[in-house]
Amino acid sequence: MQPSFRCFNESIYQQACTRVTPLLREQDASLVEKWTEFEWQAIWYSGAFGTSFRAVSGSLVEIVQFGFWNREPGPDFVHASLRVDGGRLLEGDIEFDMHVADWERHGHSQNPAFDRVVLHLFLHKSGASHFTRTTQNREVTQIHLQGEIDLLHIHPPIAHPGRCCAPLRSLPKQTIDSLIETAARIRMQRKADQLRRITIAHGLDEALFQAFAVALGYKLNKIPFLVLAQRARLQLLRELGPAAESLLFGISGFLEDRKTHRAMSIDPDYCRYLWEHWWQIRGQFAHLILRQNLWRFGMTRPSNHPHRRLGALAVLVRRWKEVRLLPPRLEDVAEWMDGLSHPFWDHHFTLNSRRTARPFHLLGQTRINEILANVIHPMLVATNQDDWESYKKIRAELGNRRLMIVCKRLFGETNRAREHIRCLYQQQGLLQIFEDFCLADTTNCAGCRFPEMVAKARQDHQP
Numbered sequence: 001m002q003p004s005f006r007c008f009n010e011s012i013y014q015q016a017c018t019r020v021t022p023l024l025r026e027q028d029a030s031l032v033e034k035w036t037e038f039e040w041q042a043i044w045y046s047g048a049f050g051t052s053f054r055a056v057s058g059s060l061v062e063i064v065q066f067g068f069w070n071r072e073p074g075p076d077f078v079h080a081s082l083r084v085d086g087g088r089l090l091e092g093d094i095e096f097d098m099h100v101a102d103w104e105r106h107g108h109s110q111n112p113a114f115d116r117v118v119l120h121l122f123l124h125k126s127g128a129s130h131f132t133r134t135t136q137n138r139e140v141t142q143i144h145l146q147g148e149i150d151l152l153h154i155h156p157p158i159a160h161p162g163r164c165c166a167p168l169r170s171l172p173k174q175t176i177d178s179l180i181e182t183a184a185r186i187r188m189q190r191k192a193d194q195l196r197r198i199t200i201a202h203g204l205d206e207a208l209f210q211a212f213a214v215a216l217g218y219k220l221n222k223i224p225f226l227v228l229a230q231r232a233r234l235q236l237l238r239e240l241g242p243a244a245e246s247l248l249f250g251i252s253g254f255l256e257d258r259k260t261h262r263a264m265s266i267d268p269d270y271c272r273y274l275w276e277h278w279w280q281i282r283g284q285f286a287h288l289i290l291r292q293n294l295w296r297f298g299m300t301r302p303s304n305h306p307h308r309r310l311g312a313l314a315v316l317v318r319r320w321k322e323v324r325l326l327p328p329r330l331e332d333v334a335e336w337m338d339g340l341s342h343p344f345w346d347h348h349f350t351l352n353s354r355r356t357a358r359p360f361h362l363l364g365q366t367r368i369n370e371i372l373a374n375v376i377h378p379m380l381v382a383t384n385q386d387d388w389e390s391y392k393k394i395r396a397e398l399g400n401r402r403l404m405i406v407c408k409r410l411f412g413e414t415n416r417a418r419e420h421i422r423c424l425y426q427q428q429g430l431l432q433i434f435e436d437f438c439l440a441d442t443t444n445c446a447g448c449r450f451p452e453m454v455a456k457a458r459q460d461h462q463p
């Protein structure tokens with residue numbers, strides 16, 4: 001019997017996604033010295049310390065969910081949940097430090113990225129009392145982990161398989177894909193609705209321009225790119241003509257940075273071109289210049305550096321007439337974006353990097369796919385011009401950490417996940433399941449309704 005997609009209609013999916021002392025034995029003080037902080041984090045995440053602890057304050061802390069290992073700036077583990085003294089569930093992040101004083105030494109108490117931390121783990125303490133506080137002066141529960149463990153798993157996975165792993169294993173591939181496709185359609189509809197709302201407020205051109213900017217800022221610089229697109233509005237940029245690129249770079253604050261002045265000696269022509277216009281209009285727009293600490297420059301490939309992405313946004317502004325005349329076919333839009341080029345940015349990673357011998361694409365394939373999924377197709381859906389079957393054909397590489405986590409949670413191993421992540425719509429569907437179920441769950445899968453939804457699908461599809 002052919003699997004039917006009936007049981008995965010969008011309404012069923014929507015209904016489902018509503019949103020004491022450690023048991024440690026072996027004493028070996030030398031272990032504490034032997035391992036790095038990263039290795040200790042791995043041991044913690046493997047569960048080797050157990051799940052019940054006595055906090056420094058004397059409270060009983062039970063770890064309900066270890067969360068996901070954050071390999072990016074910020075707390076070490078995100079989306080964890082725990083119960084203190086048998087009370088209500090606390091959801092948030094976990095920070096692991098070697099010494100209790102590291103919280104202050106590393107500036108976490110002044111860093112809003114640590115405001116969601118609900119648990120501070122540490123291995124060492126001194127005689128003095130140390131309190132763990134967030135920027136809002138909220139006290140964070142502390143646990144002093146003793147250097148005693150009886151089980152070592154130094155290389156734990158990025159996430160643990162979830163309760164849905166078993167029922168999904170018994171579903172035919174096509175049925176799993178129909179479920180993923182349902183989630184992908186829901187995700188696309190939400191993006192289209194969002195674009196529609198921005199269009200009502202700002203008009204279609206500005207809405208598209210902002211969506212392009214956010215897609216180019218993905219993922220660490222979405223906010224500064226959005227703010228930039230709101231301050232340097234498309235209409236203003238188009239009126240400025242040749243000065244538009246200078247305005248974008250000027251408001252971004254990149255031209256204020258002393259280090260970029262060195263670029264003058266590396267490629268004087270481009271910097272002179274940017275400054276030629278910027279110094280004339282700077283007085284008018286200086287109040288709009290972005291704070292430099294909004295930008296994140298680390299953790300990105302050189303070709304994704306914000307300077308380069310901003311260069312790509314400037315090209316889009318220059319060719320906006322063509323953007324609006326593009327045919328509503330994804331392959332044509334992808335081909336057009338693949339051909340975008342810029343005399344400086346085809347050969348440079350940043351404003352002050354040296355010229356590369358060979359040119360490279362202004363927008364790589366992964367970025368183009370992101371733009372198709374987050375800007376172009378939502379716009380086609382919002383304007384009733386979409387072609388879902390064409391969208392389904394777009395291939396994609398396994399790109400981001402969230403996707404790796406959801407593959408591990410749903411399929412256990414990456415090999416089993418492989419056949420469900422080849423296309424862009426599959427990746428988008430899996431990300432939606434992750435957001436609707438995994439991120440909404442604080443019970444370590446126990447209260448999640450996704451496994452039941454999968455089990456019901458299996459019954460419905462039995463011959």
Ligand code: SF4
Pocket residue numbers: 161162163164165409410433437438439441444445448449450451
């Ligand atoms: S929270 Fe739900 S969807 Fe996520 S892994 Fe657990 S059972 Fe699966």
